[in-house]
Amino acid sequence: MAAVPHLExxxxxxxxALMAALPATxxxxxxxxxxxxxxxxxxxxxTTVLSRLDTHWDTExxxxxxxxxxxxxxxxxxxxxxxxxxxxxxxxGPDRRVVMHTQDDTSAGLPDFRAIRGCKLGRIExxxxxxxxxxxxFQPLLRGETVxxxxxxxxxxxxxLDVEYTRRLRLPIRExxxxxxxxxxxxxxxxxxxxxxxxxxxxxxxxxxxxxVHTDTTPGVTGIRWTWSDED
Numbered sequence: 001m002a003a004v005p006h007l008e009x010x011x012x013x014x015x016x017a018l019m020a021a022l023p024a025t026x027x028x029x030x031x032x033x034x035x036x037x038x039x040x041x042x043x044x045x046x047t048t049v050l051s052r053l054d055t056h057w058d059t060e061x062x063x064x065x066x067x068x069x070x071x072x073x074x075x076x077x078x079x080x081x082x083x084x085x086x087x088x089x090x091x092x093g094p095d096r097r098v099v100m101h102t103q104d105d106t107s108a109g110l111p112d113f114r115a116i117r118g119c120k121l122g123r124i125e126x127x128x129x130x131x132x133x134x135x136x137x138f139q140p141l142l143r144g145e146t147v148x149x150x151x152x153x154x155x156x157x158x159x160x161l162d163v164e165y166t167r168r169l170r171l172p173i174r175e176x177x178x179x180x181x182x183x184x185x186x187x188x189x190x191x192x193x194x195x196x197x198x199x200x201x202x203x204x205x206x207x208x209x210x211x212x213v214h215t216d217t218t219p220g221v222t223g224i225r226w227t228w229s230d231e232d
Contacts, residue, residue, distance in 0.1 A: 045128040049100060052125040053132050057094040061087040063173040064146065070165050074183040076228065077108070077159035082116075084150045089141035096122060100132040101153050104164070109156030116150040166223035176214040180224050184208050188226035195222040 064086040071079040087097065097119070101111060106129040113133045115121050122134030135149055165180060182188060182204065193200045193212040202210050202224070210224060 045130040046100060046102065046132075048127045049125045049130050049132040050098070053098045053123060053134055054096060055098045057096060058098060059171070060090045060094050061097060062090055063171055064088055065175045065177075066167070066173055067177045067179075068165070068167060069179045069181060071181045072183060072186070073159070074185045075158065076186050077161050078103075078155045079159060080155060081111075081153040081165075082150070083153070084148070086146060086148050088146045089143055091143050093140050094137070095140040096134045096136045097149060098132060098134055099151070100130065102130045103160040104129065104162050105160035108158060108160040111153045111155045111159075114152045114154060116152055118147055118149040119151065163227065164223060164225035166221060168221050169217055169219050171219060173217045174215065176217050176222070177211065178213075178222070178224060179209050179211040180226070181207070181209045189229040191224060191226045193222075193224050196220045 065084075067084040069082045071081070073079045081101070083099070085097070099113075101113075103110075110126050110129070110131045113121055113124060113131075115135060119135040119137055122136040124131065124133045126132070133151075135151060137147055137149075141147060165178065167176065167178060169176070180191070187204065187208065191202050191204070191210045193202050193210075195212075195214070202212065204210050210226070212222070212224060214222060
């Protein structure tokens, strides 16, 4: 697949001509049944937000890698979340990725989205403690093409005082990495990684980060939660 674009150049063909000619049977089969958005986010605010955004390309983008970095400040509140994603198109045409952020602490204002690379911001919708955004690619993808996106979710001031970060996986992902970075002046007393009913105690590294890594993940829920010494 990686050699096809080079063959198109050698044969003086239009970009994508050979890729489009490949039989549909060469597409990778999905390893799991794709859940509906309502099944993964049955709550009213997320459902309402998603219904206002263009999600119809979501199942046509295979997730290759997702890397989340959440930063917690000295006041124990969220500062920002940086997300990097690599995806591959299953068909011609995907031109955007819809992302959504929720926060339990509804007393804090909703965050702002910032596109860092590989995309620009499209429509943004918010309801309650939920905000969603369309990340629009610079050009539609052809089948087999990959795209790398990076964006940031910047918390309002003061940020939410949540003690958990959860990633809901609708589709399989080749590799998922989650890091939580704490300020050295405000370190948690315990940190727990969780995945579908399983919990594991984890430690901070020298950079005051806790992390979890999943490879060849299946759809479901995973994340990290933490506690403070005066809340134990």
